[in-house]
Amino acid sequence: MDCMQQTAHNIAGTDSGHCHLRLVDFEVHENNISHETQGLSKKHLVLRRGKPFKLTLRFRGRSWNPHSEGLVLEVWLGSLSERIPVQFSDTWPNTQHWSARIHPGSVHSESVTIHICSPVQSSVALYNLLLHIETRQTIRSFTVGSFVLLCNPWLQDDPVYMPHEAQLQEYIKSDYGLVFMGTNLNVCQRPWSFGQYEPGVLEACLTLLDVSPQHLSDENKDNTQRADPVYLSRVVCAMVNCNDDLGILHGKWQGDYEGGVNPTEWSGSADILRRWVSSNFSPVRYGQCWVFASVLCTVMRVLGIPSRVVTVFNAGHDTNASRTIEEFYSSTGEKLNLSKDSLWNFHVWVECWMRRPDLSAGFDGWQVVDPTPQEKSAGIFCCGPCPVAAVQQRCLSAPYDTSFIFASVDADVIRFIVRNGVVVGRMVDSELVGQVICTKRIGSDTPENLTPAYKRKKSSSLGQTSSGLEVSLNIKGKPSFGESIGMSIKVTNNSSESRVLVEHVDAQVKEYNSSPQGSFWKMHKEVHILAHEALTLQHTIPASEYESVLAADGIVNIAVVIKDVRTKERVLDSQEFNISSPQISIEIEGGDSIQINKEHTVQVSFTNELTKTLTGAVLTVEGSGLLKGKQEARLAHLKQGEKMETTVSIMASSPGTKVLMATFSHSSSPCVVSRIFHKVSIIEA
Missing domain, CATH: 3.90.260.10 (Transglutaminase-like)
Structure with a gap:
């Protein structure tokens, strides 16, 4: 049933000579704007605690008589309930309890508008609301409907209040x-x-x-x-x-x-x-x-x-x-x-x-x-x-x-x-x-x-000098998939004697949250260093060494161990970094803001910038709220430098922000080579 208006159901008292509740108008549009809840639900009136909302009662049989018939609301949360006597007033009582009031002059022949306020410390939940029309002799009770109460960060007394x-x-x-x-x-x-x-x-x-x-x-x-x-x-x-x-x-x-x-x-x-x-x-x-x-x-x-x-x-x-x-x-x-x-x-x-x-x-x-x-x-x-x-x-x-x-x-x-x-x-x-x-x-x-x-700033730093040997490892730039990985290793001899060292460098693929897998590249060599000398050693890992083992945005751990041959002293440094994926292009006809319930064309493309021809290339596009299921384009062979393209149609049935996702993979490797997410803003027509 539309939450804008609901037929009231009589649950006690059936005297046909009295005023009866016929309809309840939840004034959803006005309440939603006032409570900053537009768009959260089409099924329920959604409100924020501690802020008044209004509803209009429409009667049948005869008009409500405020002199002889009292109105009492009753709010239910599970098996907990509180009665709320409806009063004529222009001010809200300073209370931690529910309150309801009618502005003097807002009573009409067949309707009355009631303003209701929940306590600022109300529970977040779905509530049910009843209305009792009471005289000295009778009580007639009606189900009014339900509403949702949320926290109210706009209200200063709410513990989640946010000022800006x-x-x-x-x-x-x-x-x-x-x-x-x-x-x-x-x-x-x-x-x-x-x-x-x-x-x-x-x-x-x-x-x-x-x-x-x-x-x-x-x-x-x-x-x-x-x-x-x-x-x-x-x-x-x-x-x-x-x-x-x-x-x-x-x-x-x-x-x-x-x-x-x-x-x-x-x-x-x-x-x-x-x-x-x-x-x-x-x-x-x-x-x-x-x-x-x-x-x-x-x-x-x-x-x-x-x-x-x-x-x-x-x-x-x-x-x-x-x-x-x-x-x-x-x-x-x-x-x-x-x-x-x-x-x-x-x-x-x-x-x-x-x-x-x-x-x-x-x-x-x-x-x-x-x-x-x-x-x-x-x-x-x-x-x-x-x-x-x-x-x-x-x-x-x-x-x-x-x-x-x-x-x-x-x-x-x-x-x-x-x-x-x-x-x-x-x-x-x-x-x-x-x-x-x-x-x-x-x-x-x-x-x-x-x-x-x-974090407060710490007073330093790396405790890795024992008898004067130091090492530091730096990765050059921000490596991208298909490019070689360059690194420089600085070795410093703070002692007064020359040394013969052995340098070991090891590269491993790893998941972001766990230890690395097996090594995919290693090297070692002997290094001679003079007293008080600092050497910078350069190394390069070709793309061909990692292309078959790295997934999209894969992470690499590189560590260097320097060993003094005579003293057996060892020092270590390591670096972990991610390799940027090749780019997938997503272009939406008319821009990234699209109209609701209107079809739009999207062009998706991937260019093979890797060092080899890729077999079994697959370009996949999907997007919740924009596309039904996945749409795939396939190509048996994608040569180096060649572009792969596909066109899809998208349409959104609800406003807000959606995300399109495109992935590129190929059968030469079990990994997804590239993945991209693209923001799409949905606007009302």
């Missing part, structure tokens, strides 16, 4: 964001459609609350606690992963992704949320950190809690609460999988904005909430909300999970060189972890540096 309109537009209303990925040496970005205006998304977010373990075990307690954004963020965080509950996403980080979707192929939250609901809450396969975080960001924005997706480059995963990350290398520079700790090239979580009445005032503001299932918090896989200020101030006992978050951004890395099971070298790097922390800038597609908000 530009922030509210970016962190609540915008359905588009960017996820930064890759490495801090070569940051890449991909657009994400949060999709809060897509059909069914708001309802999915409310359903998520209703199938949480907290709600299923004690409905009344959960309904009451939903007023608190700290509580809401922990419930939602745990429900985004499926590890403890009927959660949304199943995480997977290695192997094949048969039976699901490769995490790299997701470009928006709406498709994931709708799949979860339509499968009767079976987990959607598969997610990784940026997918978990982006879905969490969608849910929190829908619930009215300002949120943003944040990337930490070189994020530490500290498994034993030591606030150090241990890494192991062979004596020839190969990184070994010997540690339970890990250093992720990037990790993505969410910051949510709220006051923290459970803590001191200095911890209000941005809070880290991380739904990627890594470690348990109070027995479940969730993390946060952790005040960003507590991380910076090193208040590691502040709830929730501050010590773990601190290690993610500020742990020391201890690197061990191991030979035949014995440690033969040890270095400490105090600057690598959390080297860059960033989010999408307000109103721009550029990154905003958040690092100073998390």
Whole structure:
């Protein structure tokens, strides 16, 4: 039934001589504008707590008599209810309870408009509303309908209040964001459609609350606690992963992704949320950190809690609460999988904005909430909300999970060189972890540096000089797929004796969140260095050495170990970097803003800039809300320098921001060679 108007149903009292409620007009258009909820639902009236809304009652039989008949509203949340006597007044009572009033003079022969206000600390939920028409002798009761209450970041008394309109537009209303990925040496970005205006998304977010373990075990307690954004963020965080509950996403980080979707192929939250609901809450396969975080960001924005997706480059995963990350290398520079700790090239979580009445005032503001299932918090896989200020101030006992978050951004890395099971070298790097922390800038597609908000500047640095031997490794430029990798290695002899050294360099492919795979390139040679001399050694890895093993935006670990032949002293340095993919071109006829319900043509092309002819070339285009399914173009042979093109038609049925994705692969390699995401803005005709 259209939520603009609903027929009222009489549920008690049937005296035909009295006034009866015929119709309820929820004044949806006006209420949505007033409450900043336009487009969130076509099924429900969506409101923000603590702000008045209005509805108009239309009667039949005879007009309502305000002198002899009282109006009492009754609001229900589950089995909890509160009666709201309707009063004639021009002012709102200063109360923490529901209130309802009629402006004097707004009563007409067959209708009356009532203004209703919820408490600012109302629970986020779907409510039902009844109306009782009461006289001294009778009570006639009618079902009025239902409405959704969300947090209200526009209202100063709400704990999620955010003072600036530009922030509210970016962190609540915008359905588009960017996820930064890759490495801090070569940051890449991909657009994400949060999709809060897509059909069914708001309802999915409310359903998520209703199938949480907290709600299923004690409905009344959960309904009451939903007023608190700290509580809401922990419930939602745990429900985004499926590890403890009927959660949304199943995480997977290695192997094949048969039976699901490769995490790299997701470009928006709406498709994931709708799949979860339509499968009767079976987990959607598969997610990784940026997918978990982006879905969490969608849910929190829908619930009215300002949120943003944040990337930490070189994020530490500290498994034993030591606030150090241990890494192991062979004596020839190969990184070994010997540690339970890990250093992720990037990790993505969410910051949510709220006051923290459970803590001191200095911890209000941005809070880290991380739904990627890594470690348990109070027995479940969730993390946060952790005040960003507590991380910076090193208040590691502040709830929730501050010590773990601190290690993610500020742990020391201890690197061990191991030979035949014995440690033969040890270095400490105090600057690598959390080297860059960033989010999408307000109103721009550029990154905003958040690092100073998390970290105080450290007094230096690399503890890798023992008896005067130093080494540093630098990658030249930002390597692109199909180009050679250039590096320079500076070796410094601070001692007063000349030395004979052996240089070992090792290159490995790795996933962003795990240890490298086997080496694809190695070299070693003898180096002679004079006393107090600094040498710079140059090396190049041809593209042909890595083209068959690297996927799109693949990451490489290169390490150098320098060994003194006489003293057996060893020093190490390493660098991890991503190789940029060859570009796919996407051009939309008429530009990147398209009209709703109108067909538009898209030209997609890929030029083979690799060093060889590619066989079995496939160019794939897809986009949730723009295309049905995948569209593929195939070519048996794509010669070096040759261009491959395809044309597709797109059309959007709902407004907002969508994302087109194109991928290029070929049968010569199991890897996707290139992937691109392209933002499309949908505008009303």
